[in-house]
Amino acid sequence: MSSLLVRRRGKKAAKPAELPAPTDGAPGSASPWAGGPERPATPPASGGGGNDGDPPPQVVEWSNGPALVTKAWGALLALALLAGPAALAWTLLRPEPAPVAVAAGSASTAESAAASERAVELVETWLRADSNDQQLIASLTNAPVGTLPQEGLTIRDSSVAQVEQAENDVWSVTVGVDVAEPAPGSTPPPADAKGEQAEVALVWVRRYFQVPVLVQRTDTKYSGPDLAVTALALPSPVPGPAAAAEAPDLDYSETISPTSAAGQSATGFLAAMIAGDGEITRYLAPGTSISAITPAPYSAVAVTGIKGSHEVTEDPADGDGTHALITAELTRLDGNKTTAQYVLTLVARDGRWEVAGVEPAVRIDTTPSGTIDPGTAGE
Template structure:
C-alpha cells in the first residue's frame, strides 16, 4: 500500500538529547523526581503541547490510490465507447476528398521516353520495310502488319514532333521524318520495270508526320526491380504536321548602323566568339562571362544589319543600353557563306558600348497601339 511522508510546518524538532534541562524550582519547572532520569521526554503535539515544538515526521498510509486508478480506467473505457459511434458517423458523413491531380515526375518522364523511342523505331522500320520484313514489324507492334511494298522508302532525320499522355498508360506520339519522294511533276516509274533496275526519277526530301499510340506498363521483376514494358498498339498513321503559328511583331523598332560605335562593338565581339578573331574579353561588360567557341567553326563574320529595342545616343550615359537583334553573314571554313542572327544586350560605360549578354530568345512587341515603347534597356 502506498504511503505519504508528511511534516508539520515550523521549527525543526530538536532531538531528545539536545533539549536543555529545565531551570530549577519554579512553577511548572517539572523538576526531576528522585530516582528518575533527568532527561525530559519529548511531548506530543497531539496531546495539546506547545505549538512552538514540532512533532517528529509522521508516515501516513494513503489508501485512495487504487480507487483513483480504477476510476481513471473506467473514464477511459467510457470515452472509448462513446468515440466508436462518433468515428463511425464521421466515416459515413465526411465529404469525399478532393481528387489529387497527377503530377509529372521521374516515372512519367521515363514512360514518355520509352513511348517516344518505340514510336520512332516503329515509324522508321515501317517506312523502310519491304515485303520481307513482316516478322520485323510484328515484333514492334501488336497490330496486324498487313501489306508491305516491294521496296522501302529512303528516310532521314526522325524526331518527336509531339508526345502526350492519352489514358490508361497510353501515349500518343507523333514522329516527324524526312522522306525521299519523287519531285512534283516527275513521271513515276513504269509498272513493269524489272526488279533492281533504277529509274531516273528526281527525288526531293519532304517532311512527313506519323502518329503512333504506345502503351507503357510498369512491371515488377524479381531481381532488377520495376521495369517498363512497351507495345505499339497500331501501325503508324500519316497525319498533318504542326500548324504554322502567326508570327508576332518583334520589339526592335530602332535601326543601328553596323559602322556606329555600337555596331563596331557587336562586330568585334562576334568575330572573337565564332571566328577566333581577337580577344573576346575586351568587348564584355565587367562581370559578364561569355566564352569563345573553340575551335572556331567559321572563318569570318560580317554584320549586315542591327535592329535595336531602344534608341541610342551619340553620347550615351553610363548604363544606357539596348537589346540588339543582329543579322550576320558567316563564312564557313570551306569558304561557303550562310546567314545567322544573334540577340545581344549592349550597355554603355565610359563612352563605349559593351556586350552584357547573349539572349536566348527574341523580344516580342507587347506595346499597346499608340504608345511609345522606347526607354532604357535593363542594366
C-alpha cells in the same frame, strides 16, 4: 588529479596574445612580476624553493573530479540499460514504412521518353522495311503487320514533333521524318528501248506519322521499377503541325548602324566568338562569362543589320543599354556564306559598348494593338 589556475586579486585572465613573454620562468609561461599598475616591477624575496624570483602560480587541488566522472559513467550506463527495452519495443511495434512514391513529374518524363523512343523506332523501321521484314515490324508492335512494299524508302532526320498522354498509360506520339520521294506532280519517265524504267528524280519531303504507345510501369523485386513499352498500332500518316496564323511583332523598334560604336562592338564580339578573330574578353562587360567556340566553325563575320529595343548614342552614359537583334553573314571554312541571327544585350560603360549576354530568344512586342505610344501622343 585535475587542477585549476587561480587568478590573482580577482583580475580577469589575459588572453594568450596579451600575455607578456616569459622571462626566467618555464617556456610559454608569463611572469606575474612583469610590472604594471598593480604589480611590483621586481618580485619580493621568497624563502621557498622554485624558480629564481618567480614564485609558482597558486594551485587548488580539485578532489571532486574523479567522483563526478564516476557518477557520469553510472548515469550513462543506467540510461543505456533503460533505453534497450524501449528501443526493442519500438522496433517490434512501429508500423512498416510507407513506400517512397515516385514524383509524378519524373514518372511522366520517363514514360514520355520511352513512348517517343519506341514511336521513332517503329516509324523508321516501317518506312525502311520491305516484304522480308515482317518479323522485324512484328517485334515492335502488337498490331498485324499486313502488307509491306517490295522496296523500302530512304529516310533521314527523324524526330518527335509532338507527344501527349491520350489515356491512362497510352501516349500519342507524332514523328516527323524526311522521306526521299518523287517531286509532287511529277510522273514516272517512260521506259527505254530495253524496257527498263529510268530513274526518277527524288526530293526530300517532310512527312509525319502518329503512333499510339502503351507504357506501363512494372515493379520487380530485385531490379526496381521498370517500363514495359508496346506500340498498339502501325504508324498512320497525319498532317504536320500547323503554322502560326500570324507571326507576332518583335520588340526591336530602333535601327542601329553596323558602323556605329555599338555595331562595331557587336561585330568584334561575334567575330571572336564564332570565327576565332581576336580575344572575346575585350568585348565583355565585367562579370560576363561567354566562351568562344573551339574550334571556330566560321572564318569571317560581317554584320549586315542591327535592330535594337532602345536607342543608342555615340556618347552613352554608364548603364545605358539595348537588346540587339543582329543579322550577320557568316563565311564557312569552305568559303561558302550563310546568314544567321543573334540577340545580344549591349550595355555602355566608360563611353564604350560591351556585351553583357547572349539572349536565348527574341523579344516579343506585347504592346496591345491600338495603344498610343506616350512619346508620340502629341505628334
